[in-house]
Amino acid sequence: LSERLGGVFDRLTRAGALSEEDVITALREVRVALLEADVSLPVARDFIKRVQEKATGSAVTKSITPGQMVVKFVHDELTRVLAGDEPPEALKIDNPPATILMVGLQGSGKTTTTAKLAKRLKEKNGKKVLLASLDTQRPAAMEQLAILGVQIGVDSLPIVKGETAVQIAKRAKTQASLGGYDVVFLDTAGRLHIDEVLMDEVQAVRDIAQPRETLLVVDGLTGQDAVNVASEFDGKVGISGVVLTRMDGDGRGGAALSMRAVTGKPIRFVGLGEKMDAIEPFEAERVAGRILGMGDIVALVEKAQETFEAEQAERMAKRFSKGLFNMNDLRMQLEQMLKMGGMQGLMGMLPGMGGMAKKAEEAGFNDKMLRRQIALINSMTKRERANPDLLQASRKKRIAAGAGLEVSELNKLLKQHKQMADMMKKFGKGGGMKQMIRQMM
Numbered sequence: 001l002s003e004r005l006g007g008v009f010d011r012l013t014r015a016g017a018l019s020e021e022d023v024i025t026a027l028r029e030v031r032v033a034l035l036e037a038d039v040s041l042p043v044a045r046d047f048i049k050r051v052q053e054k055a056t057g058s059a060v061t062k063s064i065t066p067g068q069m070v071v072k073f074v075h076d077e078l079t080r081v082l083a084g085d086e087p088p089e090a091l092k093i094d095n096p097p098a099t100i101l102m103v104g105l106q107g108s109g110k111t112t113t114t115a116k117l118a119k120r121l122k123e124k125n126g127k128k129v130l131l132a133s134l135d136t137q138r139p140a141a142m143e144q145l146a147i148l149g150v151q152i153g154v155d156s157l158p159i160v161k162g163e164t165a166v167q168i169a170k171r172a173k174t175q176a177s178l179g180g181y182d183v184v185f186l187d188t189a190g191r192l193h194i195d196e197v198l199m200d201e202v203q204a205v206r207d208i209a210q211p212r213e214t215l216l217v218v219d220g221l222t223g224q225d226a227v228n229v230a231s232e233f234d235g236k237v238g239i240s241g242v243v244l245t246r247m248d249g250d251g252r253g254g255a256a257l258s259m260r261a262v263t264g265k266p267i268r269f270v271g272l273g274e275k276m277d278a279i280e281p282f283e284a285e286r287v288a289g290r291i292l293g294m295g296d297i298v299a300l301v302e303k304a305q306e307t308f309e310a311e312q313a314e315r316m317a318k319r320f321s322k323g324l325f326n327m328n329d330l331r332m333q334l335e336q337m338l339k340m341g342g343m344q345g346l347m348g349m350l351p352g353m354g355g356m357a358k359k360a361e362e363a364g365f366n367d368k369m370l371r372r373q374i375a376l377i378n379s380m381t382k383r384e385r386a387n388p389d390l391l392q393a394s395r396k397k398r399i400a401a402g403a404g405l406e407v408s409e410l411n412k413l414l415k416q417h418k419q420m421a422d423m424m425k426k427f428g429k430g431g432g433m434k435q436m437i438r439q440m441m
């Protein structure tokens, strides 16, 4: 994916505002790339639409290319989708003994993940942990968990032949209470495919065990299948989170994006290898970077934006303090407003102004208006922008037509500019303006 994106973004090197065409071209490739990374079609489509809305019309900071700018938008939206609304939280293990039920298909990495999480809780949180295998189908799997337990120095429930999964779960709970354990892991049996027998068993165990957490372990390499498995398990058993394993492989994390979007369940951990330490809490930022493979560009864009904004503020402050205010200055202000969330956003920030924001919106003061005004200024020549007094009827007609708008709208803009310019003249002489502008930006 990163290679492909790199190509797209190198091709886009024109400076200026991001045109709709720039964005659409770049995003067309991003869409294909997302699909190749195993993001489901509706999720990819939705995702692209949102990035397109956000990116179109935004200014391109000097020293970075429009393509890099689009990467930043893609990255930010990826992070937002992956993180969801709630902050990532640690495993719920209060009220000991807390039961954590591990579910998933056979071979997904359940037993390995169980041991990895047990090791973390023991070492990072100082918890006393008990492991119990409910895999009555496969004696070897029960042995496997016991061996891992010895390896990480965590107790496991003694194996008793002939017990059902529910009986083992009961015994594990009793043992956990008697033995003063903080956490007990129930590692259930998997099947190769979802079937009724498996689901019935897991449901019965769940009802007996009353787990604080039900973690679904899925193989991150299986892409779209992983998402279907998650939907099934969530529907039948109810899960509190997902662990994506094999994220150390060359799977590109597309499953993570669909997972979050389709199931709405948080990804809590990612497995990064076979070793007992190869597990990490899920970090949206990092997985987004992984899907894009372009962490450096994002950092670069952020830095460039900061520097540019500081320079711009400085330059404007100087002009204003001399009482200067032309169309370029106005455009910069309008763009700044858009960036800060537009009219609604600005007024929404002021206490008691919520109602005003609504009225302003109704009167036509909204982001669309800001964008129209910017388009009008863009339609002026350099000379006209520097000196709006030049604007006579024929020029006005040309400018309005260029922006696809009415002359009356241009007149409104000119009036607004005149008022602001007059204000600048008045305040500029008095000084103190520079300070004010700096704070405004």
Ligand code: GDP
Pocket: 104, 105, 106, 107, 108, 109, 110, 111, 112, 113, 190, 217, 244, 245, 246, 247, 248, 249, 270, 271, 272, 273, 274, 278
């Ligand atoms: P279970 O059947 O769901 O209990 O799966 P296991 O825990 O037995 O894991 C099956 C195989 O996958 C084992 O060989 C594990 O070492 C391997 N495995 C588990 N998690 C990961 C991971 O995050 N990365 C890699 N590369 N291998 C893993």
Ligand code: MG
Pocket: 110, 111, 112, 135, 141
């Ligand atoms: Mg197992």
